[in-house]
Amino acid sequence: MLNLAEFAIRQRTFVLFFIALSVVAGIYSYFDLGKLEDPSFTVKxxxxxxxxxxxxxxxxxxxxxxxxxxxxxxxxxxxxxxxxxxxxxxxxxxxxxxxxxxxxxxxxxxxxxxxxxxxxxxxxxxxxxxxxxDEFSEVYGMLFSIHSEDAAPEELRRYAEELQRQIKAVKGIKKIELHGVQPRVVHIDMPDERLAQYGLSVAQVWNQLSTQNMTFEAGKFDAGTERIRITQTSEFQSLDDIRNLILKGGVSELGTGLIRLGDIADVTMGYQTPALTESRFNGQPAVTLAVSPVEGINVVSLGDTIRDIIHNYEQTLPLGVDISTVAYQPEEVQKAIDDFVGNLLESVGIVFVVLLVFMGFKSATIVGSSLLLTILFTLIYMNIAGIDLHRVSLGTFILALGMLVDNAIVITDMMIVKLNKGIERTRAAIDSVKETAVPLLGATVIAIMGASPVLFSKTDSAEFSSSVFYIVASSLLLSWLVAMTFTVLMCWLFIKPTPVGEDTKPSRYKQLVFWTVDNPIKALTGLVPLILVTAFALPYVTVNFIPQSDRPIVFLDYWLPNGAKIEQTSEDMRKVEQWLLKQPEVESISSYMGASAPRFSVTVEPEPFDPAYGQILINTKDYAGINKLVERGDKWLQNQFPDAEPRFRALKLATSDKYAVEARFSGPDEAVLHQLANQAKAIFATHPDAKYVRDDWRQESMVLQPVINQDKMRQAGINRADIAFALKRASDGMPLGQMNLNDELIPIQLRGTSQNMSSLETLPVRSLLGMHSVPLGQVVDGFELVAEESMIWRRDRVKTITAQAGVARHSTPSTVRNAVKEQIEAIHLPAGYNMEWGGEFYDEHKAVTDIFKQLPKAMLIMVIILVAMFNGFKQPIIIFATLPLAATGATFALLGFDKPFGFMALIGAVTLTGMIIKNGIVLMDQIELERANGRPLADAIKEATVNRTMAISMGALTTALGMIPLLSDLLFDQMAATIIGGLAAATVLSLFIMPALYRLAYKDKPQTTQTDAELKEA
The missing domain is CATH 3.30.70.1430 (Multidrug efflux transporter AcrB pore domain)
Structure with missing residues (x-):
C-alpha cells in the first residue's frame, strides 16, 4: 500500500501545484457560496x-x-x-x-x-x-412598504404592482406578493323602494346582471384561406356599461318591460367594506411587497440589485409617496457573516498564538497553514454540496477549528521526535504516517460520529442544525488527508533536528503521572468529591431550549374580543402606532390589521385571518433596547386597552412555538374544556414571570338569530332564502360577478337599503321571484342575541383547548413551567379528558428524545471502530469510562459563563463525546505501542502518557480557546461553554484517570510476542 507521505514527497511538485489551485478554488468558493442569515429548514x-x-x-x-x-x-x-x-x-x-x-x-x-x-x-x-x-412555509426575506398619507389606496396598489413587475424580472426571485391592498368593488345600491316602484324582483335584477356580464363563443367565418374568429363580449368594462344596462320585466317611461339600471340604482366604484386586511407604515396607509428569493441564491448580491431598482423607481414617484424597508434579510446576512468571519479569524489567531507559544514558529506555521488549507478545502466541498454560508455553518467552523489541527499537531510532533532521535528525514516522514495514519483516521471517524446524532435525528431543530454534521465530517476527514500529505511534506521541507539532552529530573507533572500509575485506587478515589460537587451544582443550571434571535425586531400581537370589527381593530392599532413612534428605542413600525405580517422568517408562523387581530412589526434601533420597550409597552397597553389581549413576541432562532408555556386539554365537551383551561390560566397567572395568559379558543362571540314564524312566512309568500338574501343585501351586499377594467377583474356587489340592528324589523323582505315585499318584523317573532363558540381547535380529531402563557424576558420557559408543573398536573380530569404540555417544552422534549434515540447508533459505530482498532474490549471500556468526566467541566462552565442548557448545548455535549474519545485513542494507542515494544506495564503507561500529553493537551487547548469568540453569540454560546468546560475537564482528568484505569485493568506481564508486535506494526 502506498504511503501518503512517500507519495507527497516524491510527487511534491504536483502536490504543491494542486494545493495552489485548491487555494484559488477555496477563495472562489467563499464568494460563490449562497449566503443566508440562518439555515432554512422545511416546514412540513x-x-x-x-x-x-x-x-x-x-x-x-x-x-x-x-x-x-x-x-x-x-x-x-x-x-x-x-x-x-x-x-x-x-x-x-x-x-x-x-x-x-x-x-x-x-x-x-x-x-x-x-x-x-x-x-x-x-x-x-x-x-x-x-x-x-402547500406554500404555508414560504418565507419572504425582504419586505418593502410603499406608503403615503395622501395617495388613494388604488394609487398605492398601482405603484406597488409596477415595482413588483420590475423586481420580478430579476434573476433569483421566486415569488412576490402584495399585502394590504384594498380591493376595488363596484357597488350597485338598489333600494327596495325603487324595486317596488318599477315592479322588479331581486331575482330579475340578479339573473339579468349575471347573464349580460358574460363572454360568449360566437364561432368563426371562412375568409378565403383563413378562418376568422368572431368575438362578442358583453362583459362590463366600465361603470357606464353597468348603468346603461336595460332590464326587462318592469314598467317605466322607456316602455313596458324596459328599464335602465342607472335609473333605479346608484352605481359607484368603491373599496371592499369592511376591508379584509389593512396595512400601514409608520402610521401611513401602505402596501407591502413581500419578496421571496430562490433557495441557494446569494441574497446579499440579490439585495443590492433590488435596492438599485427601488432607488431608481423612487425617483419616478410623486411627492409624498415613499418606499421604506420593513425587513431586509441581505443586510442581516451580511452582518451575520461579517461577525462570524471576524470570530473565525479571531479563533484562528488564538489557535496560532497557542501553537506559537508551545511549538515554536516553524511548527506553528506548518500547523496553522494546514488549518487554513483544510478550511479552504471545506469551502470547496460546501460549494459542491450546496451548503450555504450562514450562522450555523460558520459557527461549526469555529467549533471544529481546534479539532482540525489535532492531526497536524500529532504528525508534526511525531516528526520532531523522530528527527531529534537522529532518524533520516524521509524515513521519519514515512514512519510517522505509517504509525499514525490508521489510529488517527479511526479517531477522526469517531470524532465525526460524535456529531452524527444530529444527522440521524429528523426533528425540525435537528434539520436546522444539520450542517453541523456535514461540516464537522468533511472538515475532519480533509484535515486528516491534509496532515498525511501537506503537513508531513512541510515538516520534511522545513523541520530540522534539534538534539536535546536527557531530562534527569522529572517535572512535577511527571511525578503526578507516576504517582497516579503507582497508586491507581487512590487516584480514582479522588474523583468522589468532584462527582458530589458536580451533582450539587447541576440543579442550578437553567434550561432554555432555543434562544431568541439577536435581530433588533420585536412583534406586537393584538387581539380584541372575538367578533370585533376590523375598523375597531384598526382604530386601536392607530393609537398604539402613535405611542410606539414616540418611543426612543423605535426605528420604524409596520402594522397589519386582519392578518399577520408576511412570513419573513421560517420561525414565525402566521395567524389565521381575523378582523379582531392586528400585528405590528417593530424595528428597534438596537437589540439591547427591546427589553425596556417591552417592559414599558406592557404597562401602557394594559392601562389603555384593558379588554384587549396584546402581546410582545420575540423572534426565535429555530422554533415556531407561539407561546413559551402551554397546557393542552383534550376531550369531547366544550364547556368542560373551558373549565379546565380556566383553572390552568389561573395557575399560570400566579407566577410572577408568566404574562400574556390566555387560551386559544378565546371568547365566545355574539350571534343575532331571527326567530322565524313559519306560518307568517308562508302566508307572506316568502321563504328562508328570501330572508337571508334581504339580510345579506342590507349588510355586506350580494356578489354579482365581476367587471373587467383594463384587465383587472373588479367584483360587483348588489346592496339594498343599509340597516342597523335597531331597525331590522322594518327591513323589507322581497320574494326573489315575486314583486311584493313585507317587513321582516311581520314574519319573525323577534330576535335573539346568543353567544356561540368562535374558534374550535382540534388535534388529531379531538377537541383541544390550550392554556397559554408568555414568559418575561429575564426568565426562561422551563423556570415557569417547572414552578407550575405540579399544580397543572394536579387538575382533576374527568373520564375521557387528557392533558399534555405544549409550547417550548413540547419542542424541547421532542428534539431531545430524538437525539438520545439516535445516540446509540453513533455509540455502536464508535465501539465497533475501537474494538477493531485495539482487537479487545478493555481498551474501549477504559476510553468510554472517561466520558462522564466532561460533565463536571460543562456544569461549572455553564454556571460560570451564566449560560443556560438548551438544544445547542446538547449538540455540544454529544459532539464532545467524539472529541474525548479521539483524545483517548491517541493515548491508548501510544500505551499499546510502548507495551508492544517490550516495556513493563507501569513504565509503558508512564512513558506513553508523558509523550502524548503535548499532542492531547494542545488539541484540547486550541479547541477550547478557539471557541471563546462564540461565547458572545446567542445561538452558539451554550455549545461553546459546554465544550470549553467539558473538554478542559475531560482532557486534564483523563490524563490521570485513563492511566489509573489501565493500570488496574491489566496485569504486569509482556503484552505481546515479537511476532505479535511485528504483526501489529504491519
Missing part, C-alpha cells in the same frame, strides 16, 4: 381551507372539518392533524412526519390534493371547494 405543513358561508363553528366542525380530517387521516406519512373551525370557515393543518425530506414533499402534497378532491362530494352543497395551501 399544508393547510386545507374550506369556506362554508352561513354555518356556525359547530356546524363547520361536524359537517366540514370532521369530513376532511377523516379522509386525510388515510395519508401514511401523516404526523398530526390540527384544525380550526370558525363560523363559515374550516382550516385543517396537515403536519407530515418530520422524517420526510424536502424532496418527498411535492409527492405528498399531490396526494393531499387527491384526498381533498375525493372528499368534495361528501361536503354540504353550499360549502365551497376546498383549497390546499
Amino acid at each position: 405543513t399544508a393547510v386545507v381551507v374550506t369556506l362554508y358561508p352561513g354555518a356556525s363553528a359547530q356546524e363547520v366542525e361536524h359537517q366540514v372539518t370532521d369530513t376532511v380530517e377523516t379522509k386525510l387521516q388515510e395519508m401514511a406519512e401523516l404526523n398530526r392533524l390540527r384544525s380550526l373551525s370558525r363560523p363559515g370557515m374550516s382550516m385543517v393543518f396537515v403536519d407530515l412526519k418530520e422524517s420526510l425530506n424536502s424532496e418527498a414533499l411535492p409527492q405528498q402534497w399531490d396526494l393531499l390534493r387527491r384526498k381533498v378532491d375525493d372528499v368534495k362530494l361528501q361536503l354540504p352543497s353550499t360549502a365551497q371547494i376546498s383549497i390546499v395551501q
Whole structure:
C-alpha cells in the first residue's frame, strides 16, 4: 500500500501545484457560496381551507372539518392533524412526519390534493371547494412598504404592482406578493323602494346582471384561406356599461318591460367594506411587497440589485409617496457573516498564538497553514454540496477549528521526535504516517460520529442544525488527508533536528503521572468529591431550549374580543402606532390589521385571518433596547386597552412555538374544556414571570338569530332564502360577478337599503321571484342575541383547548413551567379528558428524545471502530469510562459563563463525546505501542502518557480557546461553554484517570510476542 507521505514527497511538485489551485478554488468558493442569515429548514405543513358561508363553528366542525380530517387521516406519512373551525370557515393543518425530506414533499402534497378532491362530494352543497395551501412555509426575506398619507389606496396598489413587475424580472426571485391592498368593488345600491316602484324582483335584477356580464363563443367565418374568429363580449368594462344596462320585466317611461339600471340604482366604484386586511407604515396607509428569493441564491448580491431598482423607481414617484424597508434579510446576512468571519479569524489567531507559544514558529506555521488549507478545502466541498454560508455553518467552523489541527499537531510532533532521535528525514516522514495514519483516521471517524446524532435525528431543530454534521465530517476527514500529505511534506521541507539532552529530573507533572500509575485506587478515589460537587451544582443550571434571535425586531400581537370589527381593530392599532413612534428605542413600525405580517422568517408562523387581530412589526434601533420597550409597552397597553389581549413576541432562532408555556386539554365537551383551561390560566397567572395568559379558543362571540314564524312566512309568500338574501343585501351586499377594467377583474356587489340592528324589523323582505315585499318584523317573532363558540381547535380529531402563557424576558420557559408543573398536573380530569404540555417544552422534549434515540447508533459505530482498532474490549471500556468526566467541566462552565442548557448545548455535549474519545485513542494507542515494544506495564503507561500529553493537551487547548469568540453569540454560546468546560475537564482528568484505569485493568506481564508486535506494526 502506498504511503501518503512517500507519495507527497516524491510527487511534491504536483502536490504543491494542486494545493495552489485548491487555494484559488477555496477563495472562489467563499464568494460563490449562497449566503443566508440562518439555515432554512422545511416546514412540513399544508393547510386545507374550506369556506362554508352561513354555518356556525359547530356546524363547520361536524359537517366540514370532521369530513376532511377523516379522509386525510388515510395519508401514511401523516404526523398530526390540527384544525380550526370558525363560523363559515374550516382550516385543517396537515403536519407530515418530520422524517420526510424536502424532496418527498411535492409527492405528498399531490396526494393531499387527491384526498381533498375525493372528499368534495361528501361536503354540504353550499360549502365551497376546498383549497390546499402547500406554500404555508414560504418565507419572504425582504419586505418593502410603499406608503403615503395622501395617495388613494388604488394609487398605492398601482405603484406597488409596477415595482413588483420590475423586481420580478430579476434573476433569483421566486415569488412576490402584495399585502394590504384594498380591493376595488363596484357597488350597485338598489333600494327596495325603487324595486317596488318599477315592479322588479331581486331575482330579475340578479339573473339579468349575471347573464349580460358574460363572454360568449360566437364561432368563426371562412375568409378565403383563413378562418376568422368572431368575438362578442358583453362583459362590463366600465361603470357606464353597468348603468346603461336595460332590464326587462318592469314598467317605466322607456316602455313596458324596459328599464335602465342607472335609473333605479346608484352605481359607484368603491373599496371592499369592511376591508379584509389593512396595512400601514409608520402610521401611513401602505402596501407591502413581500419578496421571496430562490433557495441557494446569494441574497446579499440579490439585495443590492433590488435596492438599485427601488432607488431608481423612487425617483419616478410623486411627492409624498415613499418606499421604506420593513425587513431586509441581505443586510442581516451580511452582518451575520461579517461577525462570524471576524470570530473565525479571531479563533484562528488564538489557535496560532497557542501553537506559537508551545511549538515554536516553524511548527506553528506548518500547523496553522494546514488549518487554513483544510478550511479552504471545506469551502470547496460546501460549494459542491450546496451548503450555504450562514450562522450555523460558520459557527461549526469555529467549533471544529481546534479539532482540525489535532492531526497536524500529532504528525508534526511525531516528526520532531523522530528527527531529534537522529532518524533520516524521509524515513521519519514515512514512519510517522505509517504509525499514525490508521489510529488517527479511526479517531477522526469517531470524532465525526460524535456529531452524527444530529444527522440521524429528523426533528425540525435537528434539520436546522444539520450542517453541523456535514461540516464537522468533511472538515475532519480533509484535515486528516491534509496532515498525511501537506503537513508531513512541510515538516520534511522545513523541520530540522534539534538534539536535546536527557531530562534527569522529572517535572512535577511527571511525578503526578507516576504517582497516579503507582497508586491507581487512590487516584480514582479522588474523583468522589468532584462527582458530589458536580451533582450539587447541576440543579442550578437553567434550561432554555432555543434562544431568541439577536435581530433588533420585536412583534406586537393584538387581539380584541372575538367578533370585533376590523375598523375597531384598526382604530386601536392607530393609537398604539402613535405611542410606539414616540418611543426612543423605535426605528420604524409596520402594522397589519386582519392578518399577520408576511412570513419573513421560517420561525414565525402566521395567524389565521381575523378582523379582531392586528400585528405590528417593530424595528428597534438596537437589540439591547427591546427589553425596556417591552417592559414599558406592557404597562401602557394594559392601562389603555384593558379588554384587549396584546402581546410582545420575540423572534426565535429555530422554533415556531407561539407561546413559551402551554397546557393542552383534550376531550369531547366544550364547556368542560373551558373549565379546565380556566383553572390552568389561573395557575399560570400566579407566577410572577408568566404574562400574556390566555387560551386559544378565546371568547365566545355574539350571534343575532331571527326567530322565524313559519306560518307568517308562508302566508307572506316568502321563504328562508328570501330572508337571508334581504339580510345579506342590507349588510355586506350580494356578489354579482365581476367587471373587467383594463384587465383587472373588479367584483360587483348588489346592496339594498343599509340597516342597523335597531331597525331590522322594518327591513323589507322581497320574494326573489315575486314583486311584493313585507317587513321582516311581520314574519319573525323577534330576535335573539346568543353567544356561540368562535374558534374550535382540534388535534388529531379531538377537541383541544390550550392554556397559554408568555414568559418575561429575564426568565426562561422551563423556570415557569417547572414552578407550575405540579399544580397543572394536579387538575382533576374527568373520564375521557387528557392533558399534555405544549409550547417550548413540547419542542424541547421532542428534539431531545430524538437525539438520545439516535445516540446509540453513533455509540455502536464508535465501539465497533475501537474494538477493531485495539482487537479487545478493555481498551474501549477504559476510553468510554472517561466520558462522564466532561460533565463536571460543562456544569461549572455553564454556571460560570451564566449560560443556560438548551438544544445547542446538547449538540455540544454529544459532539464532545467524539472529541474525548479521539483524545483517548491517541493515548491508548501510544500505551499499546510502548507495551508492544517490550516495556513493563507501569513504565509503558508512564512513558506513553508523558509523550502524548503535548499532542492531547494542545488539541484540547486550541479547541477550547478557539471557541471563546462564540461565547458572545446567542445561538452558539451554550455549545461553546459546554465544550470549553467539558473538554478542559475531560482532557486534564483523563490524563490521570485513563492511566489509573489501565493500570488496574491489566496485569504486569509482556503484552505481546515479537511476532505479535511485528504483526501489529504491519
